Amino acid sequence: MSKPDGQTDGYREVKDVNGRVYRVGETDQQILGRSRRWMVILPWFAMMAISSSEYAFTSAEETLSSAHNWHGSHIFWLLGVWVFFQAAVAFPVGKLRESGRLPVKAAMMLGAIGTVLGYVALAYAPNVFWAYLGFGFFGGTGAGIVYATCVNIVGKWYPERKGGKTGFVNGGFAYGSVPFIFLFKSYMDTSNYSGLLLVVGLFLAFAVAASGFFMADPPKNWWPPHVDPLRASADDPRIRRSLEMNPPAVKQYTPMEAVRTGILPLMWFCLLCTAGINIFGIAFQVPFGDEMGFAGGIVALAMSLKAIVNGTGRGVIGWISDRYGRRRTLIFVCFVLGLSQYAVYFSGSIGSLPLFLLASMVSGFGGGAIFPLFAAMTADYFGENNNASNYGLVYSSKLVSGLVGSGLGAVVVATWGYGGAFILAGSIGLGAGCLAFFLKQPGRNLRDLRQESVALSA
Template identity: 70%
Template sequence: MTTTDLPTTVPYREVTDANGRTYRLGETDIDIMGRKRKWMVILPWVGMMGISSAEYAFASAEDTLHTAHHWASGHIFWMMTVWVFFQASVAFPAGRLRESGRLPARWAMMLGSAGTLLGYLSLAYAPHVVFAYIGFSMFSGMGAGMVYATCVNMVGKWYPERRGGKTGFVNGGFAYGSVPFVFIFTGVMDLSNFRTVLLMVGLFLAAVVAVAGLFFKDPPKNWWPADVDPLNPPDDPRARRSLEKNPPAVKQYSPMEAWKTGRVALMWFCLACTSGVNIFGIAFQVDIGKEAGFASGIVATAMSLKAIVNGTGRGVIGWLSDRFGRKRCLLNVCVILGLAQFGLIWSANTQNLPLFLFFSAVSGFGGGAIFPMFAALTADYFGENNNATNYGMVYSSKLVSGLGAGMGAVVVGAWGHTGAFILAGSISFFAGFVALFLTPPGRPKRGKITPNPQPISRDAH
């Protein structure tokens, strides 16, 4: 691997398909950036792991922070809610800046690194809870949003012919990267060392994000792998199967065009529901485990299992979606996530530890798998050129779903854990019903396809 960006001098040509979509052919990944494109999977994956602990391990530090700073317990859940709000709010404007060229990928990662460090510093040294909201919830949230949007969209641009598995793998780093920190925050950190632990964790994770981001580079607009023919079934059986199940967008949709199709609003609603259920589970699974009488070490193990399966499940569902289709996998994930909420509260109420661990894993799988599905669907439906902005619109649904922690506390107070988890499961089922209406824009519905007498153009422009 080299740090040198090689300006390509390789001739390329542009071809158009029957829909008028343009593909830029001829340049290889090595021609463009001096290294193979697999690095644009590995490095974004590392960057995602660097920001994961702020969301997935934060709840594990609740008791220590509450006691050390004398914060009310409700503040911890609302800090997480505000963190998610800012993480989601930055996705759309960051996407616009990225695609306009005013915010290179490397600079987005550097900003994310700085936000990560500020977040942990504020948790360690905040003289008042307001400073923790500003440092952790706002700056760390925005930094994580920068990193998340950059990493997810980067891999989709470099693998347009089979993005599902690759996007899922990168997305998975956002969950299982937090596993060591769940144990650090529950087993190592205490009132005597919490500042030192938070400082060291912040420095380490900020460095991870910054170093990974140094090597980021986008491909040119409309780029397509030189060895994959976009106008004919590719020789690679994996790429051929993926393109059959998930055909590329009929054109490169601008954000306004994408919004007018109505699909963005449907995706936004479905992701708001399912990610809200996921965040609710992250915030309250520790509580129901303790309420059931399980030892704190067991509860930490359950959370770690949830995070591991949450992360690995993203890669698995991405790979499956390349084989069986994105929408079919999304519908199954909504059902699995809903069933897991009923299973969690049932196993906690009956104090059945093996089932509690099992449903924790299932909930982790469902909660994680939704994100790569929507990331890949956005590019499938609207193209890669404006994907950072288009996915930013979809991902902004976390502005609402972040209430899964804060409002979840309100629902738990009114209905108890049983009522809250039943509501969460029902919401996931309803999201699956809404997802039934998702179809790729610009393509005729099945059964209404008529032969196209126009031959496909392969002329260079």
């Protein structure tokens, strides 16, 4: 006896009016043998493990410069090179992951290897070339593989409410660095740095590998059975509101189709601007605080608060975007990020410690919130099946923003001083907020949204 169209063992495939396919009927327990919540928890642990390489790196600046006799600018360019390769691998890793040639476990093992090589290079590099190779190339590449894998797997398992989940996982990339900021700033010195960095690298690599061992992808086009994809309805009011404010993509766009819409390039440029500001703050807040006369412990506290708010803000902003819409939330975040740069400089220039700490936290919130917003927005606009590649293209803007925010930022500080650099960063943030007004979901017009709103309320 033949089965109905689209019906297969354990699941069936349905199409909406735009021709998009949904695979429904299978639960997460049937596919994984456990709750899909593990596909949030495990990537979150892995993201925390790779975060110290970016967010805690400049806290080790003085020790590394003294121990290796590196010129001060090398520290900032090392971070820039790390960010460059961390972003550079996003698109190729996405293509390999989506083609099935790079399974999730293999990707995470490669990320673990890159993580430990990065720390070994910082500990034992005989000259700065090996630091660029080990930390910048291998460490950045390993972190990029982990980042691309973890961020995109969440949206696949939570296609109906991806903002908060993606934000939570993305947040680990910031606040996971907090203990290492204090460790590198307050405890590490030229007498113990090599052994300490080796132990830290081995510990973090093990965390990445252990998390990745238990991760798995859902089938293509998978959709949770308790949510009707054709009506975008569910018993949970949170899901209904999220789908109303952020309706699913009209089709599964390939990377080139996404580029041809014109929206993906605009997203790329907006992320370039905002990510550059975030990297600038990470690279220069510690030396700026030192120059303004704040004690080392206070500067470490400010950087830690920035990392904590940066990370927790990613989860909060993801939840907010589920309720009020991705684009609207992104515009708000861009303006907050821009204005906070003015506040950081002003508070430091007048020597106000409470205001400096507050401005640092607000800046951290804005700098962190942009990443889960763009990750979720990419899936909303272009679909989940090719999201690793599509978001890889958007995220590739960090190739430029890392070098601009860290390396070129050092040139701007040297030429214009901290005042000119922070004012320029703030103005770029406000400009990005204006550009975000032009982001809209391809293939969907206002009438479509009104019809879907009626269906949701029915």
